[in-house]
Amino acid sequence: MCEKKQDDIEAVIKKLQQGNQVFVTAEKNPGDVSPKVRSKNVEAGQKPDAVVVTCSDSRVPPEHIFSAGIGELFVIRTAGNVIGDFELGSIEYAVGHLGTSVVLVLGHNHCGAVAAAMQGHGHGYITSIVEEIQPAIAGEENVATCENRNIDNSIKRILQSEAINERINAGEVRVLGAKYNLESGVVEFFG
Numbered sequence: 001m002c003e004k005k006q007d008d009i010e011a012v013i014k015k016l017q018q019g020n021q022v023f024v025t026a027e028k029n030p031g032d033v034s035p036k037v038r039s040k041n042v043e044a045g046q047k048p049d050a051v052v053v054t055c056s057d058s059r060v061p062p063e064h065i066f067s068a069g070i071g072e073l074f075v076i077r078t079a080g081n082v083i084g085d086f087e088l089g090s091i092e093y094a095v096g097h098l099g100t101s102v103v104l105v106l107g108h109n110h111c112g113a114v115a116a117a118m119q120g121h122g123h124g125y126i127t128s129i130v131e132e133i134q135p136a137i138a139g140e141e142n143v144a145t146c147e148n149r150n151i152d153n154s155i156k157r158i159l160q161s162e163a164i165n166e167r168i169n170a171g172e173v174r175v176l177g178a179k180y181n182l183e184s185g186v187v188e189f190f191g
């Protein structure tokens with residue numbers, strides 16, 4: 001295990017945690033969205049600190065939640081933060097080509113996708129989301145537990161990638177879960 005890489009990973013997680021602490025009481029996002037940072041990220045290329053996989057819920061805006069600006073987060077959003085082939089390919093790209101070392105699966109409370117899966121119905125293409133979540137929460141009636149299990153399920157999907165696993169085993173990448181509280185704005189990090 002490369003020690004420097006471990007330090008880098010810890011630093012990224014700390015930056016996310018500190019950004020969230022700022023967000024909790026902030027009126028505006030202090031993240032850098034200036035023309036200067038726009039240019040820098042084009043000229044030097046993007047080098048995001050973290051992949052954030054989260055829910056499409058409009059109340060869960062990742063750049064704001066972590067006080068992040070342009071070029072800092074590689075964001076993947078689906079209802080219920082479910083992961084299929086496109087999402088997995090996107091994560092492999094960030095980890096393999098952009099050198100991103102942290103993959104954060106950010107679930108949240110009051111998640112409509114988890115609620116739909118608990119109630120057991122969906123229609124049209126929503127069914128595919130419900131069917132992805134249901135096996136992970138089968139038999140569980142506590143909403144918070146179901147939300148946590150859904151986070152774990154997305155992590156499990158990420159770990160299906162051979163390319164990502166190789167980097168985890170080399171100590172170059174860490175995949176972890178977290179949960180965002182809609183009322184308080186606080187992100188609780190798991191593991």
Ligand SMILES: [Zn+2]
Pocket residue numbers: 055056057079080081108110111112113114
């Ligand atoms: Zn949600």
